[in-house]
Amino acid sequence: MSTVRHNWTKEEILEIYNKPFMDLLYEAASVHRLHHDPNTVQVSTLLSIKTGGCPEDCGYCPQAARYHTDIEGNDLMSVQQVKAQALRAKSSGSSRVCMGAAWRNVKDGPEFDQVLEMVRTINKLDMEVCCTLGMVTENQAQRLAEAGLYAYNHNLDSSEEYYKEVISTRGFKDRLETIDNVRKTNVTVCSGGIIGMGEKTEDRAGMLVALSTLDPQPESTPINALVAVDGTPLEDQQPVSIWDMVRMVATTRIVLPETQVRLSAGRTQMSREGQAMCFFAGANSIFSGDKLLTTPNPDVNEDMEMFKLLGLNPQKPFTKKVQPQTVEASDSQFEALGEKPKWSRPEHKIERNEEAKQKAKALK
Ligand code: SAM
Ligand code: DTB
Ligand code: SF4
DSSP states (O other): OOOOOSOOOHHHHHHHHTSOHHHHHHHHHHHHHHHSOTTEEEEEEEEEEEBSOBSOOOTTOTTBTTSOOOOOOBOOOOHHHHHHHHHHHHHTTOOEEEEEEOOSBOOSSHHHHHHHHHHHHHHTTTOEEEEEOSBOOHHHHHHHHHHTOOEEEOOOBSOHHHHHHHOSSSOHHHHHHHHHHHHTTTOEEEOOEEEOSSOOHHHHHHHHHHHHTSSSOOSEEEEEEOOOOTTSTTTTOOOOOHHHHHHHHHHHHHHSTTSEEEEOTTGGGSOHHHHHHHHHTTEEEEEESSBSSSSBOOOHHHHHHHHHHHTOEEOOTTSSSOOOOOOOGGGOSOOOOOOOOOOOOOOOOOHHHHHHHHHHHHHO
């Protein structure tokens, strides 16, 4: 019988998060060992296939067009460019490629068709393919599934309450709806969030309530520590302490026992000792490659040295679920519907987001 619980309360999760550190670590490591090989860590490579110029106002994000950040924007990459990057990632020991686009949502048309071809191409390299393209409809999720997509990343990012303090251009419910649309296909769900945005411990627990009560729970959960980028509304946030990071990873492991918990943004601020504590507490995946989407990440060789030092082995692709079959575009059963879904635009004002926007205007 499965021991996965879908009825966690915020109080229960807070009690776990606030346990004496050693008790928390011991409990998380015990849960981890019941469900996973503790010496295997999945290695996933991020690829920003379309960078910058995003219409959304996510307070943490350097790719939002309205803020003034130093990133270089780029149009959608070609399938050939993506294939070359995927081959590089494969040869460096990565089993998954996660392609990110700075879009609010997917729109049917030539660009989405190009992304579908990227999915087919990488799946044929026998690597797991993940996409994070913003909100998707069920039909779009089915088309991604048919192309051979293994996972779709769509983060809840924080608690429902704190979400409103960070983003005004869409609502928390939209995020849940996209996750639901992905769930209707055989694509696995990757959903997690960010800590260090000024949220309270209650919000971290609230996010874990939202993730753990999903049934089934997400197959993977990235835990990002905010990378505070100059020009974004959250530029002045203090770095997350390693103790908070370990507590968050450990608590996530306990409430999402079967999920792959991924150390995501923020690893450049973490020592090897800190990361080792996270792996002990149940993290079993990393983003590798010297860049995340637009910000730095540890060097691949350094990561491999760390794996050697800790006796960790990279997970082979399709260990958790069989490889999806790729259906060619000409044999597709799902046509583009050209839907224009009414994703919400709450448009409430967030003072610090407005300030960052005004500052950017003044600099232009
Ligand atoms: N545009 C799509 C979306 O927002 O769903 C996909 C790309 S978006 C960059 C993917 C995720 O990256 C966000 O949900 C957030 O969790 C994470 N992220 C973005 N900027 C970050 C930052 N500065 N620090 C930590 N995580 C960040
Ligand atoms: C996730 O949870 N973290 C990744 C991935 N999913 C797409 C992105 C992190 C982005 C960090 C900021 C940047 O590099 O732009
Ligand atoms: Fe756009 Fe995604 Fe960045 Fe938000 S997180 S601004 S939706 S790229």
